[in-house]
Amino acid sequence: MESSTHSTADFGRLVWISDDVDGFVAARITDITHNGFQLTTESTNQTVTRRYEETFACEEDPTKSVEDNCALVHLNEATLLNNCRLRYANGKIYTYVANILISINPYQLIDNLYSSETIKEYRGKSLGQKEPHIFAIADKAYREMRRNKTSQSIIVSGESGAGKTESQKAVLKYLCENWGAEAGPIQQRLLETNPILEAFGNAKTLRNNNSSRFGKFVQIHFSDSGSVAGGFISHYLLETSRVCRQSSGERNYHIFYQLIAGASPDLYEKLRLAPANKFNYLKHGATMFFVNSKSSLKIASDRFSETDTVSDSIISDIDDFAKLEKALGLSGLGNSEKMFIWSTIAGILHLGNIEFEENSNDSRGGCRITGDTENSLMSASELLGLEPEELRMGLCARIMQATKGGVKGTLIRVPLKAYEAAAGRDALAKAIYSKLFDWLVAQINKSIPFEKSSAYIGVLDVAGFEYFAVNSFEQFCINFCNEKLQHFFNERILKQEQEMYESEGLNIQKIEFSDNQDCIELFEKKPSGLFDLLDEEAKLPRATFQHFTQRAHESNKGHFRLDAPRKSKVKSHREMRDDEGLLIRHYAGTVCYETRYFVEKNNDQLQNSLEMLIEQSSFPLIVALFQNESSTGAVKTGGRLKAVSVGAKFKSQLSSLLDKLNNTGTHFVRCVKPNSQMKAWQFDGSAILGQLQCAGMASVLRLMQEGFPSRTSFSDLYSMYEKSLPPSLARLDPRMFSKCLFRALGLDSHDFQFGNTKVFFRAGKFAEFDQMMKQDPDTMMELISKVTDWLIKARWRKAQYGTWSVIKLKNKILYRADKIKKIQAWMRGYLVRKRFHKRPILGQFLDQIQANLGH
Numbered sequence: 001m002e003s004s005t006h007s008t009a010d011f012g013r014l015v016w017i018s019d020d021v022d023g024f025v026a027a028r029i030t031d032i033t034h035n036g037f038q039l040t041t042e043s044t045n046q047t048v049t050r051r052y053e054e055t056f057a058c059e060e061d062p063t064k065s066v067e068d069n070c071a072l073v074h075l076n077e078a079t080l081l082n083n084c085r086l087r088y089a090n091g092k093i094y095t096y097v098a099n100i101l102i103s104i105n106p107y108q109l110i111d112n113l114y115s116s117e118t119i120k121e122y123r124g125k126s127l128g129q130k131e132p133h134i135f136a137i138a139d140k141a142y143r144e145m146r147r148n149k150t151s152q153s154i155i156v157s158g159e160s161g162a163g164k165t166e167s168q169k170a171v172l173k174y175l176c177e178n179w180g181a182e183a184g185p186i187q188q189r190l191l192e193t194n195p196i197l198e199a200f201g202n203a204k205t206l207r208n209n210n211s212s213r214f215g216k217f218v219q220i221h222f223s224d225s226g227s228v229a230g231g232f233i234s235h236y237l238l239e240t241s242r243v244c245r246q247s248s249g250e251r252n253y254h255i256f257y258q259l260i261a262g263a264s265p266d267l268y269e270k271l272r273l274a275p276a277n278k279f280n281y282l283k284h285g286a287t288m289f290f291v292n293s294k295s296s297l298k299i300a301s302d303r304f305s306e307t308d309t310v311s312d313s314i315i316s317d318i319d320d321f322a323k324l325e326k327a328l329g330l331s332g333l334g335n336s337e338k339m340f341i342w343s344t345i346a347g348i349l350h351l352g353n354i355e356f357e358e359n360s361n362d363s364r365g366g367c368r369i370t371g372d373t374e375n376s377l378m379s380a381s382e383l384l385g386l387e388p389e390e391l392r393m394g395l396c397a398r399i400m401q402a403t404k405g406g407v408k409g410t411l412i413r414v415p416l417k418a419y420e421a422a423a424g425r426d427a428l429a430k431a432i433y434s435k436l437f438d439w440l441v442a443q444i445n446k447s448i449p450f451e452k453s454s455a456y457i458g459v460l461d462v463a464g465f466e467y468f469a470v471n472s473f474e475q476f477c478i479n480f481c482n483e484k485l486q487h488f489f490n491e492r493i494l495k496q497e498q499e500m501y502e503s504e505g506l507n508i509q510k511i512e513f514s515d516n517q518d519c520i521e522l523f524e525k526k527p528s529g530l531f532d533l534l535d536e537e538a539k540l541p542r543a544t545f546q547h548f549t550q551r552a553h554e555s556n557k558g559h560f561r562l563d564a565p566r567k568s569k570v571k572s573h574r575e576m577r578d579d580e581g582l583l584i585r586h587y588a589g590t591v592c593y594e595t596r597y598f599v600e601k602n603n604d605q606l607q608n609s610l611e612m613l614i615e616q617s618s619f620p621l622i623v624a625l626f627q628n629e630s631s632t633g634a635v636k637t638g639g640r641l642k643a644v645s646v647g648a649k650f651k652s653q654l655s656s657l658l659d660k661l662n663n664t665g666t667h668f669v670r671c672v673k674p675n676s677q678m679k680a681w682q683f684d685g686s687a688i689l690g691q692l693q694c695a696g697m698a699s700v701l702r703l704m705q706e707g708f709p710s711r712t713s714f715s716d717l718y719s720m721y722e723k724s725l726p727p728s729l730a731r732l733d734p735r736m737f738s739k740c741l742f743r744a745l746g747l748d749s750h751d752f753q754f755g756n757t758k759v760f761f762r763a764g765k766f767a768e769f770d771q772m773m774k775q776d777p778d779t780m781m782e783l784i785s786k787v788t789d790w791l792i793k794a795r796w797r798k799a800q801y802g803t804w805s806v807i808k809l810k811n812k813i814l815y816r817a818d819k820i821k822k823i824q825a826w827m828r829g830y831l832v833r834k835r836f837h838k839r840p841i842l843g844q845f846l847d848q849i850q851a852n853l854g855h
């Protein structure tokens with residue numbers, strides 16, 4: 001609790017205490033001990049004790065909810081959780097914490113929430129003027145882009161299934177519907193990017209039926225006149241391991257099922273498709289289709305692997321395939337390109353069905369393709385434009401360059417063991433899929449070009465912090481990304497904010513927050529950083545994950561953020577050897593990474609023989625996929641192409657992303673997953689609290705409680721109004737003008753503070769601030785007339801005061817003259833009395849002397 005001193009006045013007071021299930025429950029203080037409280041819980045009437053720091057101040061009326069959390073008297077994580085809970089129970093998924101939007105997934109479509117009518121209602125409205133909404137954030141970003149002439153980013157974060165992608169789609173829709181009309185077909189194409197990205201980049205996981213397995217930054221570019229000019233999508237870290245293997249209950253990328261469900265009979269036949277359970281790359285995960293009972297399209301009965309289906313409000317395999325076809329067409333892809341995509345996807349499925357066995361006839365210990373999967377070899381070759389024999393050779397042997405023995409540089413064929421061939425096959429499938437994804441994004445970008453952009457609004461949607469029972473290289477990269485974003489958030493919201501208060505001379509108490517720079521350095525510092533060590537390991541002739549892990553521990557001995565797995569609180573992690581895992585203390589919690597496949601996953605380059613094989617494809621598009629330098633992540637060094645590891649590529653992508661973010665105005669949307677069962681309107685307090693904490697909301701709340709989240713400089717405010725000002729106001733200096741504006745609006749002096757160059761608003765007062773900053777002529781004229789009125793009244797008051805002062809002064813002067821006369825008279829009398837009073841004494845004294853002398 002904020003105060004450290006507690007007295008009997010606390011008796012009977014309601015506070016929030018932590019609770020394993022609800023996050024916090026209300027309880028009344030019944031006694032105070034030397035280190036904590038004794039309390040009775042409100043709901044269950046139980047007596048409990050808690051340390052002081054485990055209790056949080058509660059509002060006088062805990063049933064009162066507010067749109068902006070900053071309007072509460074006590075800003076802490078308990079009141080935030082309670083406010084969100086109350087709002088969610090009333091069907092409201094959005095809540096502000098100052099300018100940050102919290103969005104809690106309803107897991108149900110809410111009528112009219114994203115309709116065109118709602119879009120109209122939010123246009124031009126300040127934050128706080130209407131109910132909290134993602135549209136209000138989009139509108140704010142747009143207005144700030146126009147006003148400040150700088151690009152803006154909306155950073156949408158949250159764990160898987162929290163609603164990031166839906167939020168991003170809503171922003172896109174809002175911007176396109178409001179300012180996209182002039183962009184013509186580009187607007188439609190921008191909106192149609194989602195079916196393509198989702199088909200190839202989303203999959204059903206245990207946590208989300210439509211989980212994006214890649215990160216993206218979608219930029220909408222605007223012309224000088226403020227209309228949508230085009231767009232650009234950057235993507236990060238597609239989860240390629242999913243192409244070959246999924247956990248039980250999860251699916252591969254949607255496209256595989258969509259193609260099986262939606263292909264016309266001819267296409268189905270041509271691609272030699274079959275139900276999902278006939279393909280190795282699909283059958284280990286869930287094989288059911290997503291269906292929509294209301295759809296007019298029905299999946300042919302012989303395409304089902306199982307009778308079970310899944311229904312989801314958003315996904316339907318057969319309908320989504322139809323949408324995908326349309327979207328690809330809108331993006332400018334013709335029938336031949338679509339056919340290339342379908343045959344590549346089917347080719348990957350058949351490739352996955354090729355199996356290997358050791359070849360006892362091969363004296364060099366090689367393997368061969370099993371007899372009953374020869375058909376799959378034929379199908380895969382045909383669909384990928386390869387010669388079957390070339391594919392067979394490419395898979396069963398590796399081509400290497402001789403470095404000793406014989407002529408140096410001679411190519412030699414090294415036969416592979418069955419398991420090595422299977423690994424090569426999977427690597428090939430993953431490489432083709434990820435290059436296809438890169439190519440599709442590049443096609444989308446080509447279809448939404450812009451000639452001239454004056455600024456953009458970018459929406460960042462990347463996976464939030466992840467922590468599972470087993471954490472591998474994917475979580476390692478995602479969590480590193482989240483550390484970087486958290487650092488950015490800290491810098492933007494917390495550190496810079498406090499520095500500014502100081503430089504502006506505002507007396508705000510310093511808020512402590514945990515700086516995660518040391519954790520970032522653990523990952524990226526040269527040469528001891530984990531990414532660098534991983535790259536170094538790959539250069540060794542006998543690279544092993546154990547050696548990498550050992551070096552990671554040795555090079556970072558004593559690092560606060562790194563420990564051996566045996567220090568973990570989880571038993572299964574403690575059983576890991578020191579050279580098998582890394583225990584990393586992230587800002588959001590400690591994660592134990594199993595390093596087993598780190599080296600392989602970091603190096604996803606295809607063996608030369610497979611790369612050469614693909615180059616021989618008779619399909620130019622397949623060849624082109626692998627020739628695109630930017631998609632391979634290769635860099636030119638001294639005229640030669642040098643392969644870049646996954647980690648190094650991701651690190652450089654992230655650094656350019658952060659450069660972009662640093663140069664834009666930022667808006668944060670924190671998405672929250674309300675429960676792990678994906679149930680509509682179920683609020684699991686404890687899980688939600690954990691997410692709010694991970695999102696750094698506790699420090700924000702403390703800062704907001706003390707600080708002033710909205711501000712503008714006097715000169716900006718003045719210059720915004722300058723052109724419309726009448727001469728009587730134009731004469732004022734910017735600071736004076738701002739003061740007049742504030743007085744005219746009747747703002748309470750407690751709600752704002754004047755700094756050296758800026759004026760600041762308290763939390764919860766954004767509506768007034770934004771009203772002032774709105775550049776629409778009507779509002780400006782209204783405000784100017786208010787200021788003029790106020791100024792006339794103020795001058796009249798001044799004149800009145802002046803007259804009164806003159807009259808008062810005259811009276812005062814007369815009064816004082818009268819009094820002075822009295823004082824003078826009294827003084828004169830006193831002095832005279834004093835003089836003559838002394839004489840008799842002196843006379844008596846002289847008489848005495850004479851008498852003495854006479855005798």
Ligand SMILES: Nc1ncnc2c1ncn2[C@@H]1O[C@H](COP(=O)(O)OP(=O)(O)OP(=O)(O)O)[C@@H](O)[C@H]1O
Nearest residue numbers: 107108109160161162163164165166208210211212
């Ligand atoms: N605003 C919303 N209204 C209705 N349903 C929603 C909303 N937001 C999310 N959902 C539901 O939750 C599901 C998951 O949302 P979404 O895919 O946006 O999560 P995500 O945070 O992007 O997850 P991931 O990181 O796994 O991609 C959606 O498919 C949808 O069913």
